[in-house]
Amino acid sequence: MAAIFSDSPTHPLDALKDHFTLHDHQLHAITKTFLSEVSDGLSKYGHPMAMIPTYVKGVPNGSETGTFLALDLGGTNLRVCEVTLHGDKTFSIRQQKYKVSEALKTGEATTLFDYLADSVDAFLTVSPKAESPKIDGFRHTSFNDSDPPAVPLALTFSFPVEQTALDSGFLLTWTKGFSAKNAVGKDVVKLLQDAFDRKHIHVKCVALVNDTVGALLSRAYNTGGCMLGAIFGTGTNGAYVESVSNITKLGKHPTAAAGGMMIVNTEWGGFNNSRSVLPTTPWDNKLDRESINPRFQAFEKFISGMYLGEIARNVVLSFIDAAPKPLLFTGRSTPILNKQWAFDTAVLSEVEEAWTGLGRFSGSSEKDQRQRVRGVLLQRFEFESDDLVSLEDAATVRQICTLVVDRAARMSACAVAAILVQTGRARLGGEGKGELVDSGERIGVGVDGSLVEFYPNFQKKMRDSIRVLVGSEVESRVEIGMAKDGSGAGAALCALIAQKMSEGASLSAGYHNDPPPPTRSRTDDAAYLSSFRLKP
Numbered sequence: 001m002a003a004i005f006s007d008s009p010t011h012p013l014d015a016l017k018d019h020f021t022l023h024d025h026q027l028h029a030i031t032k033t034f035l036s037e038v039s040d041g042l043s044k045y046g047h048p049m050a051m052i053p054t055y056v057k058g059v060p061n062g063s064e065t066g067t068f069l070a071l072d073l074g075g076t077n078l079r080v081c082e083v084t085l086h087g088d089k090t091f092s093i094r095q096q097k098y099k100v101s102e103a104l105k106t107g108e109a110t111t112l113f114d115y116l117a118d119s120v121d122a123f124l125t126v127s128p129k130a131e132s133p134k135i136d137g138f139r140h141t142s143f144n145d146s147d148p149p150a151v152p153l154a155l156t157f158s159f160p161v162e163q164t165a166l167d168s169g170f171l172l173t174w175t176k177g178f179s180a181k182n183a184v185g186k187d188v189v190k191l192l193q194d195a196f197d198r199k200h201i202h203v204k205c206v207a208l209v210n211d212t213v214g215a216l217l218s219r220a221y222n223t224g225g226c227m228l229g230a231i232f233g234t235g236t237n238g239a240y241v242e243s244v245s246n247i248t249k250l251g252k253h254p255t256a257a258a259g260g261m262m263i264v265n266t267e268w269g270g271f272n273n274s275r276s277v278l279p280t281t282p283w284d285n286k287l288d289r290e291s292i293n294p295r296f297q298a299f300e301k302f303i304s305g306m307y308l309g310e311i312a313r314n315v316v317l318s319f320i321d322a323a324p325k326p327l328l329f330t331g332r333s334t335p336i337l338n339k340q341w342a343f344d345t346a347v348l349s350e351v352e353e354a355w356t357g358l359g360r361f362s363g364s365s366e367k368d369q370r371q372r373v374r375g376v377l378l379q380r381f382e383f384e385s386d387d388l389v390s391l392e393d394a395a396t397v398r399q400i401c402t403l404v405v406d407r408a409a410r411m412s413a414c415a416v417a418a419i420l421v422q423t424g425r426a427r428l429g430g431e432g433k434g435e436l437v438d439s440g441e442r443i444g445v446g447v448d449g450s451l452v453e454f455y456p457n458f459q460k461k462m463r464d465s466i467r468v469l470v471g472s473e474v475e476s477r478v479e480i481g482m483a484k485d486g487s488g489a490g491a492a493l494c495a496l497i498a499q500k501m502s503e504g505a506s507l508s509a510g511y512h513n514d515p516p517p518p519t520r521s522r523t524d525d526a527a528y529l530s531s532f533r534l535k536p
């Protein structure tokens with residue numbers, strides 16, 4: 001843990017600022033290195049920033065229709081949903097969340113996948129509500145002629161997977177606290193399908209979707225187009241639309257010969273694992289050393305919700321322990337502050353909301369701001385006595401939190417700017433002057449994740465740095481918006497693509513103007529619903 005000296009001639013907060021501030025020239029250096037790793041990842045397999053071809057070769061325009069099941073294993077929850085795409089840029093969804101315990105995350109993979117299958121089974125067992133979406137759009141998949149059709153399901157699996165087809169992909173590594181045994185190197189679609197089959201649940205996993213791809217697809221469906229989907233939640237990652245000719249590692253794969261565009265899942269959380277260009281601090285090093293995957297997912301550890309609270313906690317502790325005189329809370333800590341990972345990034349949001357006066361707060365003098373933050377700290381860190389937190393402590397903690405999140409937002413901007421450059425929409429300008437490459441085009445970016453959704457002004461902070469990197473003309477055309485339920489609606493769109501592919505449709509020609517599915521009668525629906533579960 002870094003020692004902080006309260007008698008140093010430089011004020012400790014200024015010293016901290018030096019550690020955490022990313023200057024413009026550093027943003028440029030990070031973005032350049034990012035671009036070179038993009039290029040490495042597109043040309044060969046096995047790179048930490050894996051640049052995974054997803055075999056999704058089109059982007060929806062909002063006219064697609066159908067009803068599909070989606071199973072979403074993210075970082076925190078497991079979710080099963082039934083999504084109906086209405087064909088007018090809107091969709092409806094029926095869903096249920098299930099908890100994933102630590103034991104499941106770290107136990108045997110078969111136990112985890114059995115649990116996923118059981119959750120789908122439980123969801124399907126609950127009879128649909130009167131207002132639940134019609135099932136007209138389900139495209140049935142039969143195992144053979146005598147079987148009733150299986151329910152098509154798309155699996156949103158937000159971990160690094162080397163995808164080999166739309167419905168198969170091998171787990172490269174676990175992230176975000178998962179470490180289930182005997183899963184790495186295996187096809188996760190097969191692991192899930194085997195669990196369905198073991199349990200005689202009549203569901204067929206037709207598509208494997210990364211949540212970033214889902215974000216991109218759902219934002220495209222909602223707005224008529226999108227070029228990048230990005231997640232800033234438990235982890236961080238991005239997927240974008242790349243020209244197939246640039247994905248040279250596809251070699252002689254038939255997909256490469258077909259040309260066109262393909263969505264690539266970057267796995268940018270693993271950017272610069274060597275940390276050659278990511279300016280690290282002693283607090284980041286401590287976090288990395290104590291994480292379950294030291295020296296991996298380097299970029300993610302500076303950016304995402306799973307880590308920002310812990311970095312801030314590490315800094316707060318070193319201020320409490322400052323020598324010769326404590327710089328926070330008169331040198332007193334609390335059990336919760338002493339506990340690893342106990343400082344949730346949501347607390348950083350609360351501190352910032354209290355400071356900026358957003359939401360339920362009123363009053364705008366600095367004293368009001370400090371008082372509100374002090375209230376948050378007293379409550380969240382569970383101090384025994386109000387005397388232990390001063391107004392100055394409140395201001396100091398707020399500054400620590402801001403430094404940690406500002407750096408995260410600026411690093412996130414490097415990833416977005418690099419994709420703008422990679423796709424020919426921008427050129428990296430020297431010293432903040434980006435050059436416009438093509439004019440007029442609106443550049444759609446769909447984002448998802450609690451950090452970008454709830455941390456006050458995270459998006460604005462990110463945009464400020466995008467402007468530094470690619471100039472204001474391009475930045476002003478970047479339209480960043482929340483991707484509505486990428487892992488549900490996006491997955492449904494992927495299941496639709498899988499159906500199209502199994503019907504032999506050419507995806508490179510796009511899959512717009514989908515004709516409405518054939519109408520089913522209510523009797524068909526009842527029979528169909530009863531075929532969800534086939535017991536031996």
Ligand SMILES: Nc1ncnc2c1ncn2[C@@H]1O[C@H](COP(=O)(O)OP(=O)(O)OP(=O)(O)O)[C@@H](O)[C@H]1O
Binds near residue numbers: 234236305309349455
């Ligand atoms: N209000 C908030 N402000 C900032 N961060 C938050 C907030 N609430 C939760 N988080 C952080 O966001 C993370 C959860 O992100 P999210 O809700 O997007 O879930 P997720 O789907 O599990 O994430 P991912 O998509 O990366 O798998 C947690 O690490 C949590 O600390």
